Amino acid sequence: MMNEAAILQKRHAIRKYSKEVIDQDTIRKLRQMIEACNKESGLHIRMYLQEPKAFQSFFTHFGRFSNVENYIALIGKPGEKLEENCGYYGEKIVCQAIALGLDTCWVAGSFQRKHIPIHDDEQLCCVIAIGYGKESGKPHKSKPIEELCVAETKMPSWFLDGMRCVQIAPTAMNKQQFQFTLHQDHCVSVKALSGKYSKIDLGIVKYHFEAGAGQAAWKWKD
Incomplete structure (x- = not known):
């Protein structure tokens, strides 16, 4: 599976x-x-x-x-x-x-x-x-990873995997109005930047990050 x-x-x-x-x-x-x-x-x-x-x-x-x-x-x-x-x-x-x-x-x-x-x-x-769709659909355009996050330390593979999954996440008008931060001690945070549906987008991209990063030794920063 x-x-x-x-x-x-x-x-x-x-x-x-x-x-x-x-x-x-x-x-x-x-x-x-x-x-x-x-x-x-x-x-x-x-x-x-x-x-x-x-x-x-x-x-x-x-x-x-x-x-x-x-x-x-x-x-x-x-x-x-x-x-x-x-x-x-x-x-x-x-x-x-x-x-x-x-x-x-x-x-x-x-x-x-x-x-x-x-x-x-x-x-x-x-x-x-x-x-069941009548069409197959197509990928949406995405910003590069470096525009979607900042890092206080070198990005480990699990963080990059998480961000790659974030890139494909659906957001309002595909604007990707959020920013992830990689902190010290394997902590991650994310904030909404703007937009009417930014809080919904925030939940979607959090799920995508978790799906991509997997069960690596990281945690959300409060």
Whole structure:
């Protein structure tokens, strides 16, 4: 079985989907992953299947989406870490979806929120379209590693592996508005630089870094 970094290499944003129904075994495994992420994070992530209303409008077609009938809604109680957690656990679910043969796309604005019911004490951050794509997609342009990080010491192989995986992470408008720092004593930190969805991006790139760096002797710096 491929590791997470290898699986994420296969991820491309897909906006056009076929009408093929997702098979029950894939749905079961995705539900298991969502339940595990909710239990670990305290989020209320939910999956919607064969429900096209959120993507049936001129606005979503203008965003070049078609046949989006299956998606994962990233929902949780408002708080300082909500968006970052949605990014981190959302990308964890994306990794599982790709491993199961599905295509995906992060969607922050091009959908109708009114068709996704939430409780009064919840907030809907964004959704992830899932399904079988009509297109194969292509890699997005990425900044070089030296523009995405700074280092207080020589970059070890695990850090470079982590940053290579970060390079392919999806971010809002592909702007990659974040900066990693390699500190002394194998500590790593990352901060968002700007942007409307920067906190969601922060969670996504953290997951990518962990997937690339693996279980090497490093830790996040508080």
